[in-house]
Amino acid sequence: MKQSAQPARERILDTAFRLFYAHGPRGVGVDTVIAQSGVAKATLYKHFPRKDDLVLAYLDKVDQAWFGQLRTAARAAGADPRDQLVGMFDALGSACRREGYHGCAFINTAAESEAGSEVHARTVEHKRLVLAWVADLARRAGATDPDLLARQLTLLLDGGLSAGVLDADPATPAAAKTAGRALVDAACPGG
Amino acid sequence: MKQSAQPARERILDTAFRLFYAHGPRGVGVDTVIAQSGVAKATLYKHFPRKDDLVLAYLDKVDQAWFGQLRTAARAAGADPRDQLVGMFDALGSACRREGYHGCAFINTAAESEAGSEVHARTVEHKRLVLAWVADLARRAGATDPDLLARQLTLLLDGGLSAGVLDADPATPAAAKTAGRALVDAACPGG
DNA sequence: TTTGCGATAGACAGACCTGTCTGTTAGTTT
DNA sequence: AAACTAACAGACAGGTCTGTCTATCGCAAA
Structure with missing residues (x-):
């Protein structure tokens, strides 16, 4: 894969921005952010520990x-x-x-x-x-x-x-x- | 028990009112409403199916x-x-x-x-x-x-x-x- | 006394949550 | 080539959620 037109951190943040704004942070699971940003779970938790x-x-x-x-x-x-x-x-x-x-x-x-x-x-x-x-x-x-x-x-x-x-x-x-x-x-x- | 100064439905609703307003409906589990209103789960789901x-x-x-x-x-x-x-x-x-x-x-x-x-x-x-x-x-x-x-x-x-x-x-x-x-x-x- | 009813306590299923961990792959440096 | 790094895939633990179900208790009517 590695469609890193954007680095991982920004891809995560952009996806989170879209999902969090639409459904509220509590309404979006970490797994959804991972799936939609095409990133591994460990990568997300490296950039954002919690x-x-x-x-x-x-x-x-x-x-x-x-x-x-x-x-x-x-x-x-x-x-x-x-x-x-x-x-x-x-x-x-x-x-x-x-x-x-x-x-x-x-x-x-x-x-x-x-x-x-x-x-x-x-x-x-x-x-x-x-x-x-x-x-x-x-x-x-x-x-x-x-x-x-x-x-x-x-x-x-x-x-x-x-x-x-x-x-x-x-x-x-x-x-x-x-x-x-x-x-x-x-x-x-x-x- | 049966401290029904209020009927069960109102006790549930009053408790839910307090908790929902303080934490948001999504932030309050049904179990908490049950515990704090002193009511059985079946009773709650009888009055409010969902x-x-x-x-x-x-x-x-x-x-x-x-x-x-x-x-x-x-x-x-x-x-x-x-x-x-x-x-x-x-x-x-x-x-x-x-x-x-x-x-x-x-x-x-x-x-x-x-x-x-x-x-x-x-x-x-x-x-x-x-x-x-x-x-x-x-x-x-x-x-x-x-x-x-x-x-x-x-x-x-x-x-x-x-x-x-x-x-x-x-x-x-x-x-x-x-x-x-x-x-x-x-x-x-x-x- | 016995039968029935409404409410109780709480186990349970199945889904979803966060956060951790193992192992693999790809690209870069030495 | 060998070592290192960063990201990948995904299993897993431990917890919470909703909603269902069983079993028990107390009380009133027959």
Whole structure:
């Protein structure tokens, strides 16, 4: 065999990403990951000694991807931080239109992990980073209360994302964007 | 034994409610429900032939409870539908302060159920009902676009709820409420 | 007293889970 | 050629899961 266009580790991680996102980490057995990535069991356990290590690597991959999409969408909206805060929601719309969209990987994973676990902590950390990034944008946008605005906007993001586990109705990100626009306008004095 | 202050079915359902909400249905074995509700396995399987039947009953119980809290919070905010739309968010704050708060039972459960399943369908139905109820309130509040406003407000609700799986920070429902107020005011012409 | 019924306790089957271990194959270096 | 390395295939142990089945207990009616 050895169809190593990709090295084993990446093949494993890509497969895990796809399966974990579709069914949740707990819903996918290690054997399935092995079978679908065309890798030996020993190889998987060499790169990821426990299944949780694979889950954590999966979350890091999601973090990079989602954060990247947020930044790209914000930057695409122009130079004005206020426009960037609103443009951010385009990432939600794009995600929603993507095949196999299934909501927020972090929230979905956190829902099935115990409170003290590493997986849980990683999720909390991710949300904290997103919140801080939005707050920074809000500060540069001149919001009177940047932290409040950031919390409101991430609420809309999380709501839109988590609703995605149910259906991929495009009306959801659309409503999120209009709400975001209204909140940004209200919070940043001086159009 | 026979400590039937409650009949067996309710004892089972109450126990399942507590355990399912804390760990997710997939994270709780039938044996644990049996042990903690003090019931024989045959009795459980008489009332709920498949585990999924128990999960569905759990979701119905959650639906009643959450919908009731929303209605109560809305009614407590006064007679004006605009105030009721905002008061609704007090249910979020109360939920967040409750011991063992763990986010939205529906989203958490949907995250670990397959797309075509009965459990998934029940969840979608629940969100649809809440959306319709909020839209009706928005209509009576005189919103120019009641469906849009309803979608925006339920986004905030869902966002606040789903964030609860990570932490129970009271700043979250607080921000949701102020955002809700801003959106309601903007959408309903004529204070 | 005897018969019947609902609930109990718990063994069991069969599937699936994680993680370990043995042995083999292929490619590279010495 | 010989040794080393990395990946392969897959058996295996020990545990958990759902759902079924047997056998027992307590109580009420006949």
